[in-house]
Structures are given as C-alpha cells and as structure tokens.
Amino acid sequence: MKKRKIASAKGKLGVLIPGFCGAISTTLIGGVEVVNAGEGKPIGSLTQMGRIRLGKRNDKRNPLIKDFVPLVGLEDLVFGGWDIFDENLYESAKKAAVLDPTQIERLRSRLDARHPMTAVFDRKFVKNLTGPHIKNGKNKYDLAMQLIDDIEKFKEDNGLDRAVMIWCASTEIYIKECEVHSTLAKFEKGMKDNHPAIAPSMLYVYAALKCGVPFINGAPNLGVAIPAMVELAKKQGVPIAGSDYKTGQTLMKTILAPGLKSRALGIRGWFSTNILGNRDGEVLDDPASFKTKEVSKLSVLESILQPGIYPDLYKDLYHKVTINYYPPRGDNKEGWDNVDIFGWLGYPMQIKMDFLCRDSILAAPLALDLVLFMDLAKRAGLSGIQEWLSFYFKSPVHAKEVYAENDLFVQLEKFENNLRHLMGETLITHLGVEYYK
Numbered sequence: 001m002k003k004r005k006i007a008s009a010k011g012k013l014g015v016l017i018p019g020f021c022g023a024i025s026t027t028l029i030g031g032v033e034v035v036n037a038g039e040g041k042p043i044g045s046l047t048q049m050g051r052i053r054l055g056k057r058n059d060k061r062n063p064l065i066k067d068f069v070p071l072v073g074l075e076d077l078v079f080g081g082w083d084i085f086d087e088n089l090y091e092s093a094k095k096a097a098v099l100d101p102t103q104i105e106r107l108r109s110r111l112d113a114r115h116p117m118t119a120v121f122d123r124k125f126v127k128n129l130t131g132p133h134i135k136n137g138k139n140k141y142d143l144a145m146q147l148i149d150d151i152e153k154f155k156e157d158n159g160l161d162r163a164v165m166i167w168c169a170s171t172e173i174y175i176k177e178c179e180v181h182s183t184l185a186k187f188e189k190g191m192k193d194n195h196p197a198i199a200p201s202m203l204y205v206y207a208a209l210k211c212g213v214p215f216i217n218g219a220p221n222l223g224v225a226i227p228a229m230v231e232l233a234k235k236q237g238v239p240i241a242g243s244d245y246k247t248g249q250t251l252m253k254t255i256l257a258p259g260l261k262s263r264a265l266g267i268r269g270w271f272s273t274n275i276l277g278n279r280d281g282e283v284l285d286d287p288a289s290f291k292t293k294e295v296s297k298l299s300v301l302e303s304i305l306q307p308g309i310y311p312d313l314y315k316d317l318y319h320k321v322t323i324n325y326y327p328p329r330g331d332n333k334e335g336w337d338n339v340d341i342f343g344w345l346g347y348p349m350q351i352k353m354d355f356l357c358r359d360s361i362l363a364a365p366l367a368l369d370l371v372l373f374m375d376l377a378k379r380a381g382l383s384g385i386q387e388w389l390s391f392y393f394k395s396p397v398h399a400k401e402v403y404a405e406n407d408l409f410v411q412l413e414k415f416e417n418n419l420r421h422l423m424g425e426t427l428i429t430h431l432g433v434e435y436y437k
C-alpha cells in the first residue's frame with residue numbers, strides 16, 4: 001500500500017475555540033500546560049497515550065500513535081478563541097471548577113493574560129445565557145466577515161501558517177435542516193437576509209472554512225452537518241468533523257449495546273438520566289437546547305441495534321434520556337442507566353449502571369485528539385466529512401446515503417485502519433487464517 005503524501009507538522013498550530021472561557025476549553029488549555037510542564041499525564045488522549053498494532057500479531061509492532069503518524073507536538077499549540085464573557089482564562093478556570101484550585105493557582109501566570117475575542121452570539125439560540133462580550137453587525141454575513149478578520153489577525157499576530165477551529169461553546173436550540181441550509185448560494189444569501197434558521201454556530205463554521213481552517217463540532221448543533229457547509233468544505237479543500245463529543249453516558253451506551261447485540265440478547269427498554277450542575281447543565285435546562293442534545297443522544301441505539309432487521313430483539317425498545325440541572329454537582333456529572341433486557345425464550349433481566357464521571361475531564365482529551373487529527377487530515381489533503389473520526393462523536397456526521405456508524409468497536413476499527421491507510425501500512429482484517437496454514 002502506498003503512503004499518502006503528508007505535509008510536515010513543523011511549526012505552530014493555532015487552536016481557535018468558540019467557548020474559550022468554558023469548562024472544556026479551560027480544562028483543555030490548562031491541561032496542555034500541565035502536561036507540557038511535566039506535571040501530569042494526558043490520560044484519555046489516544047494521540048498521546050494510545051498505540052496501534054501494525055502487521056501480524058507476532059510482528060510485535062505496536063508504536064505509539066503519535067510516533068506512527070506525524071502530529072504536531074503539544075508544545076506547538078497556540079490557543080485563542082471567542083466568548084460572550086470577557087474573563088481571562090485564570091478566572092474562567094476558577095469558575096468552571098474542574099481543575100483543582102491549587103493546580104489553577106500554579107497555572108495562574110500562564111492563564112492570566114489570555115482573553116477571548118468578542119463572540120457572535122444571539123440569545124434566541126441559547127435562552128439560558130446572556131453575556132456582554134458580543135459583536136454587532138449589519139447582518140449575519142457581516143458578523144461572519146468579522147470572524148474571518150479575527151482568524152486572520154490571530155494567525156498573523158502569532159505567526160501561524162495553520163489553525164484548526166473546535167466548537168466548545170454552548171448547545172444551541174434545536175433547528176431543523178431547511179431550504180436555506182441546502183446549498184452554499186442559498187446559505188450566503190440567507191446570511192445577508194438575516195435568515196432565522198442560521199445560527200451563530202453556523203457563522204463560525206462558515207468563517208473557518210472560508211479561511212481554510214478545519215472545523216470540529218463538539219456540540220450537537222447542526223453546524224457542519226448541513227449540505228451548504230459540506231459543499232463549502234469540499235470547495236475549499238478543508239476537513240470537517242462532528243458532532244457532539246461522545247464522553248460519558250453515551251460512550252458507555254455505545255460500548256454496552258454492541259456487546260448485547262453481539263450475543264443476540266433483546267432489549268425492551270433503556271432509561272438514562274443524569275444530574276449535572278455546570279453551565280452546560282444550566283443551558284441544557286432550557287427545553288429547546290435540550291431537544292438538540294436529546295436528538296443526538298437518542299440516535300445512537302437505533303443505528304447500533306437496527307430494529308428494522310432485528311424486529312424480535314429491538315422492535316419495541318423504549319429509549320428515554322433526561323438531563324437534570326443540579327448545581328451542587330458542578331462538572332461532576334452522575335449518569336444512571338437502567339436497561340431492561342431479555343434472553344432465552346424472552347425471560348427478562350436488568351442491568352443498572354451508575355457512572356460518577358467528570359464531564360470536562362472526559363471531554364478535554366477528545367478535543368485535543370480531534371485538533372491534532374484534523375490538522376493531520378488537512379496536511380494529508382483530506383477534505384469534507386472525516387467519518388473515520390466518528391469514534392469521538394455521539395452523532396457522527398455522515399454521507400446522506402448511509403446510516404451513521406455508532407458502534408464504538410466498528411468506529412475504532414475504521415479509525416485505526418484509516419491511520420494505517422494514510423501511512424501505507426497493511427489494513428488489519430482480523431481474518432486470522434494466516435496463523436493456521
């Protein structure tokens with residue numbers, strides 16, 4: 001197999017973050033500082049800690065992923081972004097209260113000077129949030145142009161050739177895909193006409209792609225998934241990926257559901273509930289924002305279990321997901337699952353799961369990996385939807401003619417084979433017959 005031509009990872013990489021002062025962003029930026037200072041390990045990050053098997057099982061080739069594919073080093077990341085609050089990162093990290101206060105104090109000198117750029121924000125799209133650090137514009141097109149100016153200035157000020165944008169801002173209200181999203185021409189006209197179905201998140205995607213900057217969508221907003229943005233990404237030769245980081249409860253679901261299906265066990269009901277007390281929880285307390293999240297969370301079981309072709313096992317599955325805003329827990333979410341399953345002759349059984357997790361501790365390494373892989377994708381000349389990264393998302397963006405692949409194990413195989421393919425290594429089929437000849 002031929003190795004793909006990949007441009008060098010040398011030089012600094014800009015990481016542009018809408019939601020710069022939020023919990024994930026500050027945990028990511030603070031965390032990278034901690035890792036670079038040798039004071040902590042990047043646990044949860046496949047690019048930093050993971051290995052990949054190459055060749056046969058007995059070849060004993062298992063390099064670290066970061067030694068196998070050419071990724072930018074953590075010391076070469078330059079962070080910047082936008083937020084509706086004009087706080088420095090030290091203040092924001094204290095408010096987010098994810099990292100330990102003593103750790104935040106140790107980081108103070110490195111976080112103090114970093115402020116966000118003014119955001120594109122419209123309260124119609126995030127009802128439970130308001131902030132003063134917001135751009136004014138003639139229309140939505142004008143706002144997108146201001147974001148483009150910001151990106152160019154950020155690159156120039158920091159002497160950057162390359163950048164990646166990653167959405168770590170709030171989840172917006174549920175929007176149904178409609179005519180204005182269907183082509184780039186209609187979308188551009190819609191921005192000038194202030195079309196109500198064009199959300200701020202879409203303006204960030206548009207600005208990034210116009211600047212040749214790959215875009216990652218960490219929230220369930222439509223963002224990169226609309227045909228107009230897929231068209232723009234292709235036209236500009238820029239990779240896009242999304243949507244909605246697969247971190248806690250949904251990660252567990254996409255581990256457990258394929259396992260049950262692999263044994264032909266039936267599922268009658270899956271009840272999931274959460275308590276969460278951070279700002280994300282507050283935003284999701286608004287039913288319109290929660291609807292966006294709910295659609296993303298509910299979609300995974302259907303595509304994994306395929307009730308259409310397994311009616312006896314999954315046709316009657318009742319799937320319910322709720323999130324309850326509960327301030328005392330802060331970022332330390334608790335997710336409960338009750339799964340009603342059935343086995344031989346239909347006899348019922350139950351599985352109970354209680355995951356006491358930390359939302360941003362789970363999300364920050366995903367955000368880091370996605371930034372590094374999307375920069376790799378751009379340097380390798382890949383453009384449009386990067387389905388091989390669906391491993392990281394609850395609601396993977398995918399080609400219209402196929403269903404989304406949500407099974408974590410299929411996603412992992414796809415992801416690893418894509419890395420092998422990029423580097424000209426033999427793909428691993430797990431056939432195994434070669435050992436018994």
Ligand SMILES: NC(=O)c1ccc[n+]([C@@H]2O[C@H](COP(=O)([O-])OP(=O)(O)OC[C@H]3O[C@@H](n4cnc5c(N)ncnc54)[C@H](O)[C@@H]3O)[C@@H](O)[C@H]2O)c1
Pocket residue numbers: 018019020021022023024025082083084085096119120121122126129131167168169170171200201218219220244245246247248278279280283359360362363
């Ligand atoms: N933590 C997880 O496990 C996880 C998993 C999947 C998805 N997400 C999503 O990731 C996003 C970030 O999560 P978080 O916990 O960091 O949330 P957060 O509320 O702590 O941070 C979001 C930040 O975005 C800012 N913001 C809102 N709208 C903006 C805009 N238009 N432009 C610029 N800034 C804007 C807010 O002021 C806030 O500082 C949320 O949408 C969340 O639903 C999180």
